[in-house]
Amino acid sequence: MTMPMRISFLLAREDNARLYDELAQFPKGQRRVNRLRTLAYDGLLTQQGAAVPVVAGTDRLPTTACIPGVSAERTEAALELFSDPIAE
Template identity: 55%
Template sequence: MSRDQETNSEPVRLLFEMTREDNPRLYDDLIRFNKGTKRVNRLRFLAHEGLMAQNWMLMPVAGTLSQATASALHAPSKVNPAVAGHVVQAFDVPMLDGDD
């Protein structure tokens, strides 16, 4: 097995702490669940949906789409890019005191 194949098969493990001041909406959503599997699954779901929303906004429109499909793709998205960005921001390294 090559190094790339070994890396791709390894699970990703995360351990992080979050306070309400870091991201109030995400904190309030996650705190509804007890520690453990349910909370982890909720975070996994939110991260997946945020990734899908981010990819949806970047998807190019193919020239072979029907007129109805093309107009549906150009319809205003119900996903607010600023809000979707908070999902990505939640996984950024927290700023330390004194960082600008």
């Protein structure tokens, strides 16, 4: 069995307003951690192409979510989480 990974970070609204607002909806603790875990997993799927296929025969993205229950807003928020870091 692999050892669990412990991650601690600070997130200011100025860093990523959309992610901050999404996580601020939940009281600190397990619910917030679970929401971040879900967003991170959705972002990973999207980044790897599993959640964003192109329409067959074109280079266009589909107009509907390809994973049931994953909205375009969630996908976009997850992609922001995995975007390039803000330059200091």
